[in-house]
Amino acid sequence: MDSDPRVVALVGSPRRRGNTVFAVGVATEELERRGVRCETVLLCDLPISLTDHEADQGARTSAEEQVEAALDRVWAADGLILATPIHFSNVSAQMKAFMDATNDRYMNEQWLTPRTVGLLAIGVHVFTSTIEAMQRYLDLIAPSHPPVVVATGRADAVGEAQSSQAVREAALTMAAGMADVLLG
Numbered sequence: 604m605d606s607d608p609r610v611v612a613l614v615g616s617p618r619r620r621g622n623t624v625f626a627v628g629v630a631t632e633e634l635e636r637r638g639v640r641c642e643t644v645l646l647c648d649l650p651i652s653l654t655d656h657e658a659d660q661g662a663r664t665s666a667e668e669q670v671e672a673a674l675d676r677v678w679a680a681d682g683l684i685l686a687t688p689i690h691f692s693n694v695s696a697q698m699k700a701f702m703d704a705t706n707d708r709y710m711n712e713q714w715l716t717p718r719t720v721g722l723l724a725i726g727v728h729v730f731t732s733t734i735e736a737m738q739r740y741l742d743l744i745a746p747s748h749p750p751v752v753v754a755t756g757r758a759d760a761v762g763e764a765q766s767s768q769a770v771r772e773a774a775l776t777m778a779a780g781m782a783d784v785l786l787g
Contacts, residue, residue, distance in 0.1 A: 608681035608718070608785040609640045615687035615698030617647050622764035623725045626756055626774045627686045630721065633778035634682075639785055642676065646697035649673055651704050670704055678708070682781050683717040685740075689726025689733045702740050715745040719784035721777045723754045725764060730755040752780035 612631055616623040624645070631641040650666035677683060687698040694702075705715075720741060724733040734753055741751065754777035756770030764770040 607640060608638075609642070609679075610634055610682035610684060610721075610781065610785070611677050611680040612641060612643045612684035612686060612721075613646060613677065613698070613701060614643060615646050615685070615695040615701065617688075617695060617697060618761065619645060619647065621688060621761060622756075622758040622770070623686050623688045623723070625762075625764045626723055626725055626754070626770050627684060629771050629774035630684060630723070630754070630778040630781075633775050634782055637778070637782040637786060639682070639782055642680075644673055644676075646695075646701050649701070651697075651700040674705065674708065678713070678715060680717055682719045682721070682785055683715070684721040684723060684777075684781075685737050686721075686723035686725075687733065687737070689724050689728070689730065692732040694733055694736050698737075702744075705744055709744055714747065715741075716747055717745065717749050719781045720745070720749050720751045721754065721781050722751055723756075723774065723777060725756045725758050725770065727757060727759045750780075750784050752777045 612627050614624055614627050634641050651670055687694040722734050722737045724730050754773040756773045758764035
């Protein structure tokens with residue numbers, strides 16, 4: 604048993620105070636209450652570039668170094684939360700950009716090896732497609748197939764999740780499932 608497990612929560616919301624951020628906060632507070640250290644990364648604050656990095660391999664910008672440092676923290680974590688608002692039945696652009704930023708690690712068979720993963724999707728509807736998109740990503744990047752705990756919640760208007768007992772319960776249940784694996 605690891606006495607000090609660590610979870611990195613990647614939040615794909617374009618809003619720093621959105622419904623997805625709230626739900627992740629509920630989950631990470633519960634994980635910390637149970638003895639799991641947590642770090643939350645708001646992907647909207649990470650300078651993930653969509654340009655061709657091979658064009659000038661000799662010059663690494665501070666933005667690339669910042670993204671690489673975040674990826675290193677994700678790869679070293681005992682647990683991972685991938686959280687996204689639902690955008691057109693899929694993950695947000697921020698979450699997709701993160702997934703794409705891991706392509707070099709995938710191509711070099713640098714597998715993601717968390718002991719557990721939480722998948723969280725917040726939106727009005729079509730949870731299945733969004734969760735399936737994140738699961739497909741995990742199937743590729745984490746071939747060890749760690750246990751996955753899924754949480755979904757209905758929220759549309761900004762701040763709606765804060766008044767939703769169902770969103771809170773889903774986040775707490777996800778955190779409990781992850782903690783069982785990490786502390787069990």
